[in-house]
Amino acid sequence: MADQPDIILSVRQIEKIYNGRQVLDKVSFDVARGEIFVILGGSGCGKSTMLRIMAGGVKPTRGQVFFNNRDMSAVKGDELEKIRRCFGMSFQSAALLDFLNVEENVCLPIKEHTKLDPRIISIMAQTKLNLVGLGGFEKFMPSELSGGMRKRAGLARALAMDPQIVFYDEPTAGLDPVVCAVVDRLIVDLTRKLAITSIVVTHNMESVFRIADRVAMLYQGRLLQVGTAQEIKDSDNPIVQQFIRGDIEGPIQVS
Ligand SMILES: Nc1ncnc2c1ncn2[C@@H]1O[C@H](COP(=O)(O)OP(=O)(O)OP(=O)(O)O)[C@@H](O)[C@H]1O
Numbered sequence: 101m102a103d104q105p106d107i108i109l110s111v112r113q114i115e116k117i118y119n120g121r122q123v124l125d126k127v128s129f130d131v132a133r134g135e136i137f138v139i140l141g142g143s144g145c146g147k148s149t150m151l152r153i154m155a156g157g158v159k160p161t162r163g164q165v166f167f168n169n170r171d172m173s174a175v176k177g178d179e180l181e182k183i184r185r186c187f188g189m190s191f192q193s194a195a196l197l198d199f200l201n202v203e204e205n206v207c208l209p210i211k212e213h214t215k216l217d218p219r220i221i222s223i224m225a226q227t228k229l230n231l232v233g234l235g236g237f238e239k240f241m242p243s244e245l246s247g248g249m250r251k252r253a254g255l256a257r258a259l260a261m262d263p264q265i266v267f268y269d270e271p272t273a274g275l276d277p278v279v280c281a282v283v284d285r286l287i288v289d290l291t292r293k294l295a296i297t298s299i300v301v302t303h304n305m306e307s308v309f310r311i312a313d314r315v316a317m318l319y320q321g322r323l324l325q326v327g328t329a330q331e332i333k334d335s336d337n338p339i340v341q342q343f344i345r346g347d348i349e350g351p352i353q354v355s
Pocket residue numbers: 118119123141142143144145146147148149150
């Protein structure tokens with residue numbers, strides 16, 4: 101069928117149990133190639149766990165993740181590493197190594213995964229730093245950067261290996277509203293310009309409606325709703341509505 105979406109990542113009946121506690125419960129959804137897919141939900145509902153399972157860094161207790169129709173649980177060792185090279189990770193804390201400068205941080209994954217000449221690696225890193233607007237800051241140490249710049253450097257590192265999918269865990273946490281909007285714009289621009297797929301975990305509602313093509317909302321480890329940003333906005337689910345509005349009163353149980 102011509103208008104069938106091209107699915108890059110498929111999550112099927114994912115369950116995760118930590119120390120006898122069910123953190124994710126039969127979560128299933130598809131991510132289309134080229135879209136910005138947001139995973140939304142309250143603190144501790146399992147968003148980061150879901151992201152790590154999708155990126156192949158954490159094994160689910162049950163269920164499967166298919167990348168380009170390939171079951172990731174069926175591959176191991178080098179094969180899994182090869183698949184994971186198609187993924188870029190942008191962590192909540194930016195996770196830059198403090199003893200390396202910005203360029204060396206971005207070079208790190210390229211050095212790890214290729215045998216390219218250091219001069220080529222340096223050019224590749226500089227290209228990515230230019231893409232995120234950090235051209236000229238190559239020799240800066242992470243401690244010399246602002247929070248927003250650190251996030252952008254982390255993003256450049258996530259893009260280093262020309263990934264098909266970039267996973268972001270709370271890319272705008274701790275940023276002021278303007279810098280937050282800048283990072284959001286960058287995520288949208290990079291996704292479209294590089295024709296990559298972005299999967300973003302956040303609980304910042306403004307960000308969600310700025311960047312999301314589609315949204316999956318998790319609640320207590322279960323998938324509550326998945327749909328376009330507009331469908332989520334118009335949801336008649338009272339939990340979704342309470343979360344979007346940030347109301348104190350409503351069905352959400354806060355412990
Ligand atoms: N490695 C682990 N070992 C044991 N329990 C874990 C582990 N990782 C996560 N959990 C538990 O799983 C639950 C979900 O955690 P997760 O980090 O996925 O939530 P989250 O939605 O990302 O929360 P936040 O919004 O606060 O980042 C939490 O109760 C957490 O304690």
